[in-house]
Amino acid sequence: MDWMKEVLARKEDLIKDTQEFLRIRSILDKETASKEAPFGKGINEALEFLLQKGSSEGFISKNLDGYAGHIELGTGQDIIGILCHVDVVPEGDGWTSGPFDADLREGRIYARGAMDDKGPTMAAYYAMKIVSESGLPLQKKVRMIIGTDEESDWQCVDHYFKHEQMPLMGFAPDADFPIIYAEKGIIDAELHYTPSESTSTQEGIIVTEFHSGERYNMVPDKAFAALSGNLNSDEIQSSYSAFLKKHNLKGDYAEKEGTAKLMLTGKSAHAMEPNNGINAGLYLAAFLKDLKLNSGAKGYFSSLTDFFFGDSRGKAVSIASKDEVSGELTLNAGILRYTEKAASAGINIRYPVTADGADIKEGLQQIPGFLLHSLSDSKPHYVNQDHELISTLQRVYTEQTGETAELISIGGGTYARSLEAGVAFGPLFPGREDVAHQKDEYIIVDDLLKATAIYAQAIYELAK
Ligand SMILES: [Zn+2]
Known part of the structure; x- marks a missing residue:
């Protein structure tokens, strides 16, 4: 399977859908909060955008009271989880183009949320789509879990895991490549x-x-x-x-x-x-x-x-x-x-x-x-380096990039800590400028494509 070739065949759609998704102003807004939309209209619109896209393209989508949702592929007892979030931090000042224009220039898409976390969320969605359309057999269920208040209180994941099964293992595309496997308490x-x-x-x-x-x-x-x-x-x-x-x-x-x-x-x-x-x-x-x-x-x-x-x-x-x-x-x-x-x-x-x-x-x-x-x-979060999740993601990362996948230990906390066996896996490649939460946040289109190929192979290898 040439995963990158599959991504390139969908390149125009991936860019277009990422832009459309980024144009939704999904900032926490208590003014417009309601029972169905606990974090306000914008966030709810972004959640619904993804869930509806999922169900219209053949996946099972579920909305958990507006707090979170998932898009599901395949059957099986065990679940491979991909944990993403659709909320973004406020745009701040000093942008070159409108923070929700999703302007494409010099091979980059500029928008609040381009890196954190709507760009990689769309990459993970396309990765699932590619695996699904490949027709390759899977032994496990794959679930993209979509949170809605990662940037504030993480009520989304609390609510979600009160009602839904914890994945056997998974990753969160919400920090750095190659793999963050240890986070301090x-x-x-x-x-x-x-x-x-x-x-x-x-x-x-x-x-x-x-x-x-x-x-x-x-x-x-x-x-x-x-x-x-x-x-x-x-x-x-x-x-x-x-x-x-x-x-x-x-x-x-x-x-x-x-x-x-x-x-x-x-x-x-x-x-x-x-x-x-x-x-x-x-x-x-x-x-x-x-x-x-x-x-x-x-x-x-x-x-x-x-x-x-x-x-x-x-x-x-x-x-x-x-x-x-x-x-x-x-x-x-x-x-x-x-x-x-x-x-x-x-x-x-x-x-x-x-x-x-x-x-x-x-x-x-x-x-x-x-x-x-x-x-x-x-509590601290740590996946043993002998775990199948780590060895699989290391192999996939190396196959897709040609680089060795060093394991990273950090003092901070990433979204991955809300999974029992989960690591942070991208989207920021080593050596790239970290623009999350900054003005003129952007994602490099080539990196978006590369991340999609990595996620597609990772999903397949973990669920096969
Ligand atoms: Zn994030």
């Missing part, structure tokens, strides 16, 4: 600072406000503090500028009517590797802790510094771990807040696939001075 935790009352005194400088960061999964690049009370402004200002100079950081100091305002600029980075950033909040905390603060503030900023400053591996809070597949645990202090009434730290932890989230939770409960207020845990 992800914990978000909110810790509340709880000083012991007996030592509390109101003498010293008052920190009326301190905040840094908005998101668990980003290293905060800005921090702010306001101080009042018994200030020696000149002394604070000169020690602050010495501190900034020593650490090669940028910041500002201003004093007005008895209130000192301190700003510090760090460097933002994704929580997958906090060492790529400079945590503005932790640096400002490290400066503040040495001032003559009142005891509540002193305790908070000292604890933040002791447990989190300069330590992105969870060593100081005794939760560090690592393994061969996924490397070290990482910890990011993403949201830091202090007022005289309440103080907290929001942290994001990425833990190795062989580590246990329950152990980490226990560790977080033991941090002196902090109370674990809330925690969410998305």
Whole structure:
């Protein structure tokens, strides 16, 4: 079977259908949400577009209450799943052509969703169509599972798998080629600072406000503090500028009517590797802790510094771990807040696939001075490299591209983690610019065709 030849025979239709699909503005829209369309009109239109296309071309289509759907080929007990999504992130500004024009130029289709995930979704659909039209016998059922809120809360897959069978194995064309086979566990935790009352005194400088960061999964690049009370402004200002100079950081100091305002600029980075950033909040905390603060503030900023400053591996809070597949645990202090009434730290932890989230939770409960207020845990996701899914997809990828299919382990989470035995498989080829969620998002037509051939052979080899 020459899979690429089959794709090229359908090239014009594939491009045309991809463009038509991309022209649907499938952004989450609560204004137009209804019982049948829980995420709004645009997303529902995109879901229906695919399902109707499927049923009109001989597949079995099913809509699960507007949350998700599937397009099915073949019979058999076991299911091979291909997990895609039709929702896209908002278009943003600065596009060269309209974000929903699906303009074809220089061999690329430009549109929001071209890479993430409507382009590869259409590639996977055509792959199923090619397998179906080949007439080759299959032993397993093939299901393209279509989610509708991957870009927000993943209610789609929750709803879907409450009602439908989990595939025996499968892949999600929603990240990178060759194959992402290991994704760390992800914990978000909110810790509340709880000083012991007996030592509390109101003498010293008052920190009326301190905040840094908005998101668990980003290293905060800005921090702010306001101080009042018994200030020696000149002394604070000169020690602050010495501190900034020593650490090669940028910041500002201003004093007005008895209130000192301190700003510090760090460097933002994704929580997958906090060492790529400079945590503005932790640096400002490290400066503040040495001032003559009142005891509540002193305790908070000292604890933040002791447990989190300069330590992105969870060593100081005794939760560090690592393994061969996924490397070290990482910890990011993403949201830091202090007022005289309440103080907290929001942290994001990425833990190795062989580590246990329950152990980490226990560790977080033991941090002196902090109370674990809330925690969410998305378990690690890992398919053993000896699994038939991996060996099959590796062989297919190599046959179609001539390249070896290296296995990738990441600190992030992909859609594949909602499958029991699933990997992320494309659509972004190694060395290509990652334009998902950016302005002028595009898919290279040649890559769209190549991905379709890879998916077609993969579906056949897994289901035969
Ligand atoms: Zn996606």
